[in-house]
Amino acid sequence: MANSRSSRRAAGWGGPVRLILRLVLMGVGLGLLTGTGLRLLAPRVQKQEFPLPSWLADQAVITTLLGEAVEPQPADESTKVEQDASAAAKGLQQARFAPTVEIKALSNRWTELAAQQSDLQASAYLLILDDGRFAAMHAERPMPAASSIKTPILLAVLELLDQGTLQWNEPLTLTQELVGGGAGWMASRPLGSRFPTYEVATEMIRVSDNSATNLMIARAGGMEQINARFQVLDLPATVVNNWLPDLDGTNTTSARDLSRAIALVDSGEVLGPRSRDLFREVMGTSVTNTLLPTGLMRGLGGAQGAPDDSLARKGYRVYNKTGDIGLAYADAGLIELPDGRRAVAGFLVKGPFNDPRSTELIRQLSAAMAPHLKPIPAPPKP
Incomplete structure (x- = not known):
């Protein structure tokens, strides 16, 4: 009987004790969670990115509740954050087609080279995407x-793929009009x-299949629709007026447009x-490398040979597309530099039919770029 009464007394005290322990643990847990949450919210509170009730709007109340978590940043640290953000924004802008400072030495050199062949019409453009430096000679003319227009055509077709209105394996039918x-x-x-x-798409670039x-033009909606797209893309000189091969040269573009498209x-x-x-x-499949790549290789000097291999040994890669209709020649491409930077360049020359001076001038203009496309030296290891 005595044991039974003792058990009932123990059981009677056990309930309240367990309840008190639970309340204590819950209080500690809630305190930790609340403190952590306030600490995490503190920066947003300070920057007024997190709305607070009116009774908490006073800075003194916030400081009292959150303590050091909302202490103002030192002026120099705040300035550094702003500078970093500005630099990041500037870098993003520079990665786009955003010409800033002209490389006048190169523009002048191009003008000198073109003047040596006064009966040839030449156009040239270079933009280093990472810093916005550019050179130009009649770049918007x-x-x-010729076949260089196939690069912006490829761009227009791939836009359809992005929009979901074209499948990459969609079959296209050859008709008499398109031969x-x-x-x-x-x-x-x-x-x-x-x-x-x-x-x-690949054969259009790889072997310049007309x-x-x-x-591709037909699948993009025809000449009128693809030309309208070129205008939206700010390629004002790029116009398809005739089916390929367009030996009369009625289809037009400019060195600046070709560079911008890429x-x-x-x-x-x-x-x-x-x-x-x-x-x-697709651009990497192009087999013709006798103009821009050969000229750049010549300008860089050193070991010669197959242009793509020689450039690769120096850390360069060129994704280019040429054009050749006898009376006009063109080449434009993306240039990867050994330090990871990238540039775009475009060249067009018009002259007497099959005149070898036209292609040689493009190589000379390309070679003149080389001193301005040297890699930035890597910092020494500590």
Whole structure:
């Protein structure tokens, strides 16, 4: 009987004790959570990014509640944060097509080289994307585009892919109207042949297939619609007036437009990551490297040979597309530098039919860029 009464007394005290312990633990936990939360919110409170009740709006109350968590930042630290943000914003701007300071020495050198062939019309443009430095010579003058217009056409088609109105494996049908002579092999296939879009886009750049180009123009909505897109992209000199091969040179572009089209893609201003990767992959298949890449290799000096291999040994890579209709030549591309920076450049020359001076002038203009595309030396290891 005594044991039974003792057990009941123990049981009677156990309940309140456990309740008190739970309340204490809950209080400690809530205190920790509240303190942590206030500490985390403190910076936002200080910057007035977090709305507070009117009774907490007073700075003295905030300081009392949060203590050191809301102490004002030192002036020098605040200034540093603002400088870092400004630098980041400036870097973002510089990565886009944003010319800032002209490299006058290069612009003047281009003018001197072109003046040596006064019966040739030449246009040139260079923009270093990372710092905005540029050089230009008649850069906005419309000139016969030849096959160089295939680069902005590729951009316009990949925009459709981004919009979801085109599938990369969508079959395109060859019709009589779209058969283009000259470069490429698709013209030799029977009418009604169907090719996946990825093959058409690649052959347009790889071997400059004219029938493939016409298929791309048609898929983009035709000449009028693709020209309207070029205007929206701020490519005013770029106009498709005729199906390829356009041996009369009625299709036009400019050195600045070609450079801008490539820069828009590389900076991510117009295409998503996947389409941007496809653009670079397709541009990387181009087999003609006798103009811009050869000229740049010449300007850099050292070991010569196959342009792509020689440039790669020096840490350079050029994604380019040429144009050649006899009376006009062109080349434009993205240039990767050994230090990770990138530049875009475009060149067009018009002259007598099949005059070797035209292609040589593009190589000379490209070579003149080399001193301005040298890598920034890496800092020494500590």
